Amino acid sequence: MEEQILIKKCQADDAVAFEELLGNYETMIYNLTYRFFGNHHDASDVGQEALLRVYRKIKDFNGKSSFKTWLYRVVSNLCLDEIRKRKKRKDSSLEEAKESGYEPLAGDVTPMENVLQKERFQLIQEILLLLTEEHRTILILKDIEGLDYNEISQVLNCNIGTVKSRLSRARESFRQKLATRPKYSVLIEGRVQHGM
Template identity: 45%
Template sequence: MEEFEINLIEKSKQGDVESFEMLIKSYQTLAYNIAFRMLGNVEDASDATQEALVKVFKSIHSFQGQSSFSTWLYRIVTNTCLDELRKRKRQKVYSYHNPVEMEDGEIDRDVVDPNSSTEEIFEKKEEIKSIQDAIQALPEQHKTVIILRDIKGLSYEQISEILDCPQGTIKSRISRARLALKDIITNRELYQKPHV
């Protein structure tokens, strides 16, 4: 960790709200995007991100620096989302929205080539939606590792720390999750093909 970040953490531990806001500014977009991918809609993602950041502020005194601050924060975000998913396990509702732009201007979205034809853009959006829907259909454990590894690009080490699991378990879980995702997409494509 950089000295500047360490100073902000120490001030945040003393209850300095301004230092805390500076500390989390660079992490808010990724925190929100993890929540969006896990929960599937803008409103729930915003609520979960806010709830997680409140938890981070309230428990920052317990941060010992054994992992990076970002990993610790993303662990709280992920656990907050998992709690929400468990609450609504019996009511699987998924709505597809584009993530909203965050304060620092970053947006997490798939970029469509501006030179693409209307048909190509439509097909790309349909493909993205199909993958999003398939991810939402995955069991909780599989969904989490796919989002953290394949969508957010976190390292096995970071995911291991976030989920408090050995790296070997994370790797095998990711492998199973990818196979499950492939099966869901393949089955949906077969189901949607017109029967001759």
């Protein structure tokens, strides 16, 4: 069914339409929450909260931006709220999960079959978690999720000049942290591409 029709149905409290509509975005939302928190436990919990928030707020969606951009805004804001709350409580999601004795894995399924891929995946996630929320958010949106400057300015509710300068600082911060890692050169080998 066409997305606009599904959105109208959702706004008329049709829960079945909501499952159909958001079923198309659940992977995107899970990826986003995973990047913010770096573990499946929090990604699952916050991802579920995010979808519940979308369900409650979908009547506020007015079509001024695309539905996808609006979703990014709602989910990113929830992730940032949660990170700030945890900072106030002075706890760490990862430590919390470890203390409770587990990190639920994503079933028996893993898309990363070789060691290099797994190491690269872990390295990126570790460095992302070392960045400030502001820098982590913009790198997730631009370089991992592939949003353009205009979309990011809508998600973050700031102007394009701010997006550019923040992105520049975030990339530099990521690069510096990456350069201190011993396996950095192996992991990026073969990725240099000239000719912009």
